[in-house]
Amino acid sequence: MSSLPSIAPVGHRPIRVLQIGNPTGLYGAERWILALITHLSSARVESWVAVIKDAPDLAAPVCTAAAQSGFRTQIFESYGKLSWSAIGQLREFIAAHHIDIVHTHGYKTDIIGRLAVRGTTCKAVSTPHGWGATPGLRLKLYETLDRVALRFFDAVVPLSRAMFDGLSHLGLGNERLHLIENGVDLTEIDAPQSLSNDLAALRAGGALVIGYVGRLDRGKRVDTLIRAVHALPVTNKFLCLVGEGPEQSALEQLARTLFAPDQYAFLGFRTDRIALMAGVRSLRAALDARRHSPLSHEAMA
Incomplete structure (x- = not known):
């Protein structure tokens, strides 16, 4: 280096x-x-x-x-x-x-x-x-x-x-060839955030809200996340997916076959993703399956 x-x-x-x-x-x-x-x-x-x-x-x-x-x-x-x-x-x-x-x-x-x-x-x-x-x-x-x-x-x-x-x-x-470790701009994350209205009611009702923030493509293995959430032995649960991508239609079809309509939502691209992240109990943020890809630390911030 x-x-x-x-x-x-x-x-x-x-x-x-x-x-x-x-x-x-x-x-x-x-x-x-x-x-x-x-x-x-x-x-x-x-x-x-x-x-x-x-x-x-x-x-x-x-x-x-x-x-x-x-x-x-x-x-x-x-x-x-x-x-x-x-x-x-x-x-x-x-x-x-x-x-x-x-x-x-x-x-x-x-x-x-x-x-x-x-x-x-x-x-x-x-x-x-x-x-x-x-x-x-x-x-x-x-x-x-x-x-x-x-x-x-x-x-x-x-x-x-x-x-x-x-x-x-x-x-x-x-x-x-130079190495600069991946970093995260904390400015947006550190800014005051109110809980997203989309998730506040679910949280108030005691639901386990699990979220994903990132591009919906094959390398992210969002299909694995959907199946894993479905397999959780929890009745009151909700899956929130934020992002767009080429696999969106296939992932929506998979979710329809596994969940009731009120158990999941595809929210598309959102500018208030930080507020949405604050509303979930468990977050999977773009930790994708690409070889040698830097891990995303946004979920930890």
């Missing part, structure tokens, strides 16, 4: 960093980006937040959240799972806005980001947030391409010792 070099302004202006996140939701990696840019010194770093939209119906909530906090944002429209037109768009943006560092978060942005900065003075930094525990053929291909791309980054900064050790074979050396 090596320490990162100190950040120094460029000439008479701060270093200009473009963070590229995922357009599909506001979950672990996206909240990590928001926490990072919030706590970086604006006198030393000028942060931009961008996403690459691969479908027209995506809302890019990380850009919305960043804009609400006063940061500049950019949405690149490039439809398709790995559309090469995004490379040209990003490259033009880097030149037009004098971006000094592109900071990517995920296999798609890693590959596109590294190709976009090729031949420029812009540096490429990647923060991997985990890989699939049982990836399908397509995802396995993308992850293989990602590991190839990471070899050419100026810096790769995993968030856990397990991920750091898993990347050590890439030959990046101490100069380019």
Whole structure:
């Protein structure tokens, strides 16, 4: 493990960093980006937040959240799972806005980001947030391409010792591979919270309220949680699931087969998730099944 070099302004202006996140939701990696840019010194770093939209119906909530906090944002429209037109768009943006560092978060942005900065003075930094525990053929291909791309980054900064050790074979050396332990921005958690109205009545009635906060995808194994709650020898219980994702329909069908309608709720994406967390007796927060993924500490806070 090596320490990162100190950040120094460029000439008479701060270093200009473009963070590229995922357009599909506001979950672990996206909240990590928001926490990072919030706590970086604006006198030393000028942060931009961008996403690459691969479908027209995506809302890019990380850009919305960043804009609400006063940061500049950019949405690149490039439809398709790995559309090469995004490379040209990003490259033009880097030149037009004098971006000094592109900071990517995920296999798609890693590959596109590294190709976009090729031949420029812009540096490429990647923060991997985990890989699939049982990836399908397509995802396995993308992850293989990602590991190839990471070899050419100026810096790769995993968030856990397990991920750091898993990347050590890439030959990046101490100069380019750095470990920064995953952290949680406690500002929102420490703020005063009132019990969510959705759960107050259940708690008053003595129900055991069990909750999940996170993306509803296969890697999170929310189906296992649903079956486990169903198996609990407790009559007065309620399952509360907060989040969205590709597995939502399948998980709703599973819940319908196991629970009475008044024993569970899918609440979708919620901005008051902290208040909801305060209303549950047991919480499973995005502790997913991805290999080398940093554990989420939000449930402990």
